[in-house]
Amino acid sequence: MSDVTIVGAGLAGCEAAWQLAQRGLEVQLVEMRPVRQTPAHVTDQFAELVCSNSLGSTRLDRALGLLKEEMRRLGSLVIACADAHALPAGGALAVDREGFSQAVTQAVTTHPRIHVLRKEIEEIPDGLTILATGPLTSSSLAGQIGRFAGQAQLYFYDALAPIVTLESIAMPPAWRQSRYDRDSGQSEGDYINCPLDRAQYEAFVGAVREAGRIELRSFETDPEAERFFEGCLPIEVLAGRSMEALAFGPMRPVGLRDPRTGRRPYAVVQLRQDDQAGTLFNIVGFQTNIKWPEQRRILQAIPGLEQAEFVRLGQMHRNTFINSPLLLHATLQARGRDDLFFAGQITGTEGYVGSAAGGLWAGLNAARLAQGMAPLVLPDATMMGALFAYITQADPRYFQPMKSNFGLMPELETHVRNKGDRYLAYAQRALQALEQFMAGHSLAPVPVRP
């Protein structure tokens, strides 16, 4: 008999299993590979890295560097195995992918309290459960999750529009105003607008038409994908349809007046607040698959975005994820079913490390629940806490997956001008907040042996 069932032995599921087992709980870890493969995995190993072999920067003044350091301090199996199988890669933690996956698999399968079952789970299990089935959750289980969550709250593709920091937008020429001044009253204009005259607009459309695109993998270009993409077409597809398609679509200027001219511009690029703190703004309707260097160059030609700092660039790919702001608490428990946790990419925490971080926190909280203690919410001054706060508090109408980044964190009490120094100050504050939090809740890192 196990205390907890975990579905999916990817990065999140293995981390969660480790956290639970090291806290004394019996875990059943169910993985469908190799009985049933996903379209991207190629081995039967756990924690397989499906694409890049990099877990991002090692530097504390980089979001992924800080995230990994927080996880190390909490006793992360995934980070310990990555550290043990690191390859020379400058300032990044790149790993020998086989050695890494084997180390995680070995640690998990030989743990006396983790019991592995190779089987596809088709229904959400009863009892204390963590669902960590990732971006390629099998379709039968996805159907069940859709029934649990409400079909409209489960997505199969992400369509990410770029996000920039507020402080990097130049105002003027950009200005704040909602169409027809229909504001929520919570700010001095809910949208930020970047004006384009006709020549600028036509140059923009030309550049978008000529830009190279990120190639989709074969399983992402099936007819089903096209059906999903039709609802949120990439700007390059609209630009290809006609010169005016964008000006009548996401770049329409109706209801707006440029305060510098008193007139409606020819076209606008609108940005909408993306986080609670109001430090991040996404470019509305600008989902795109344009290659990242070209995307950055084309977007920085827009008046007001010349110095834009991108915390996320646009992309579109297959990805099963739930509308976490509607469905999850910041403890990663499902609303309405306290004994069901979600972890990993399926919650909208984008990337290997973010996924493993979700597994760590869901595992730790599930262990607390099983042991009669209340699950915990991390302070949002930590990178993990800021990420979980984002996925559970973002506007559910526009929710899309998010990577860890400093823009998610509450601002420092005193502004530090230099960006490198500022990020380091965020990191120092985060590690201090984590230390205090761990001491306050008597949380010790679980021992790790990679």
Ligand SMILES: Cc1cc2nc3c(=O)[nH]c(=O)nc-3n(C[C@H](O)[C@H](O)[C@H](O)COP(=O)(O)OP(=O)(O)OC[C@H]3O[C@@H](n4cnc5c(N)ncnc54)[C@H](O)[C@@H]3O)c2cc1C
């Ligand atoms: C094609 C692709 C490329 C990516 N490239 C990168 C990258 O380069 N860098 C990066 O940081 N992130 C990348 N990601 C995003 C993400 O970080 C990874 O997908 C990451 O592995 C997610 O971790 P996870 O634990 O949530 O899911 P996974 O690691 O995918 O683990 C989920 C596990 O659940 C199993 N499973 C699914 N359904 C069932 C079921 N019904 N029953 C039992 N088991 C089931 C799967 O077989 C899998 O082993 C990529 C994603 C995809 C799809």
